[in-house]
Amino acid sequence: xxxxxxxxxxxxxxxxxxxxxxxxxxxxxxxxxxxxxxxxxxxxxxxxxxxxxxxxxxxxxxxxxxxxxxxxxxxxxxxxxxxxxxxxxxxxxxxxxxxxxxxxxxxxxxxxxxxxxxxxxxxxxxxxxxxxxxxxxxxxxxxxxxxxxxxxxxxxxxxxxxxxxxxxxxxxxxxxxxxxxxxxxxxxxxxxxxxxxxxxxxxxxxxxxxxxxxxxxxxxxxxxxxxxxxxxxxxxxxxxxxxxxxxxxxxxxxxxxxxxxxxxxxxxxxxxxxxxxxxxxxxxxxxxxxxxx
Amino acid sequence: xxxxxxxxxxxxxxxxxxxxxxxxxxxxxxxxxxxxxxxxxxxxxxxxxxxxxxxxxxxxxxxxxxxxxxxxxxxxxxxxxxxxxxxxxxxxxxxxxxxxxxxxxxxxxxxxxxxxxxxxxx
Numbered sequence: 001x002x003x004x005x006x007x008x009x010x011x012x013x014x015x016x017x018x019x020x021x022x023x024x025x026x027x028x029x030x031x032x033x034x035x036x037x038x039x040x041x042x043x044x045x046x047x048x049x050x051x052x053x054x055x056x057x058x059x060x061x062x063x064x065x066x067x068x069x070x071x072x073x074x075x076x077x078x079x080x081x082x083x084x085x086x087x088x089x090x091x092x093x094x095x096x097x098x099x100x101x102x103x104x105x106x107x108x109x110x111x112x113x114x115x116x117x118x119x120x121x122x123x124x125x126x127x128x129x130x131x132x133x134x135x136x137x138x139x140x141x142x143x144x145x146x147x148x149x150x151x152x153x154x155x156x157x158x159x160x161x162x163x164x165x166x167x168x169x170x171x172x173x174x175x176x177x178x179x180x181x182x183x184x185x186x187x188x189x190x191x192x193x194x195x196x197x198x199x200x201x202x203x204x205x206x207x208x209x210x211x212x213x214x215x216x217x218x219x220x221x222x223x224x225x226x227x228x229x230x231x232x233x234x235x236x237x238x239x240x241x242x243x244x245x246x247x248x249x250x251x252x253x254x255x256x257x258x259x260x261x262x263x264x265x266x267x268x269x270x271x272x273x274x275x276x277x278x279x280x281x282x283x284x285x286x287x288x289x290x291x292x293x
Numbered sequence: 294x295x296x297x298x299x300x301x302x303x304x305x306x307x308x309x310x311x312x313x314x315x316x317x318x319x320x321x322x323x324x325x326x327x328x329x330x331x332x333x334x335x336x337x338x339x340x341x342x343x344x345x346x347x348x349x350x351x352x353x354x355x356x357x358x359x360x361x362x363x364x365x366x367x368x369x370x371x372x373x374x375x376x377x378x379x380x381x382x383x384x385x386x387x388x389x390x391x392x393x394x395x396x397x398x399x400x401x402x403x404x405x406x407x408x409x410x411x412x413x414x415x
Contacts, residue, residue, distance in 0.1 A: 048342025
């Protein structure tokens with residue numbers, strides 16, 4: 001209790017005095033034995049408090065009494081902190097200006113570095129809305145599509161595609177879930193194709209498709225069917241068991257119509273690692289779900 | 294310099310005793326208090342508030358140097374103090390002044406005769 005009161009009295013001293021002498025004064029209290037001497041020290045601290053705040057104003061912010069260095073017993077100087085040091089306001093302003101200038105110069109220099117990081121484009125899915133791409137576009141064409149500003153895209157869409165990215169900077173496009181893809185799917189025109197029954201089917205002509213992600217062999221155990229999807233020329237082709245291969249026309253990024261069939265549709269799902277892992281073949285009479293092998 | 298020093302004389306008892314206690318050896322604050330009590334045979338007791346108030350002034354006047362903490366001390370919170378050359382000069386000047394006072398006082402006491410007041414006749 002007495003020690004707490006003594007510490008309170010010390011804390012109320014001016015900061016310079018407190019930082020410099022409070023620990024030592026508390027040390028003296030701790031080494032003093034007896035109740036009466038300790039009370040005398042408390043009264044002394046109260047008197048010191050009054051003295052420091054009334055007639056010692058010259059020491060309130062004085063840092064000269066704070067030791068600037070400490071000498072170790074062997075005479076070697078030990079480390080000291082810069083705690084009492086306060087830089088001039090002008091020095092702080094100069095520091096801020098210098099730091100800001102260096103930061104801006106660094107940002108400016110990055111634009112001209114050999115890596116040219118800010119100009120690296122990730123070509124995946126960067127299609128201009130007005131550009132019409134045939135659904136049977138080859139994977140190499142889809143990958144090589146550079147990301148250009150809309151104004152430039154109109155011209156670039158009609159000119160041969162140039163792969164502006166370095167080979168070592170190429171980023172494999174990550175698969176996108178079908179629901180998300182639907183939101184960003186761009187369609188400029190659509191055409192109507194007819195199935196063998198003559199049923200009109202709307203086929204999107206501009207789709208964000210990655211043909212390689214569909215290809216492979218999918219098998220079903222019940223019924224036991226093997227469905228193969230591969231690329232022939234610039235188009236996807238499906239072959240169910242020993243039936244003749246038929247080309248696919250995309251309805252969306254995951255749904256395709258089997259051309260020349262009786263309203264047969266292929267729906268791909270469970271895409272990961274750039275590949276679809278499941279498909280469902282919907283025919284008028286049956287539905288087959290197959291897993292990628 | 295000499296004129297500046299004379300502006301501090303006479304030293305207060307607390308200042309004089311602190312300088313005296315540090316004249317022999319480097320001491321920490323508690324040691325200074327104990328040394329003063331020993332020198333004055335317990336008649337003059339200095340509290341920590343008065344001690345450090347005076348030390349604060351003497352450090353600023355560069356009469357006393359702070360040596361910092363010493364490894365191996367009982368209490369790591371203790372800082373040691375040393376009398377500087379300037380402080381030693383002040384102490385010597387004050388002792389000389391006090392010696393002059395004592396000499397003057399002794400001479401006056403030696404030749405002074407107590408005057409016996411004679412009763413006035415009516």
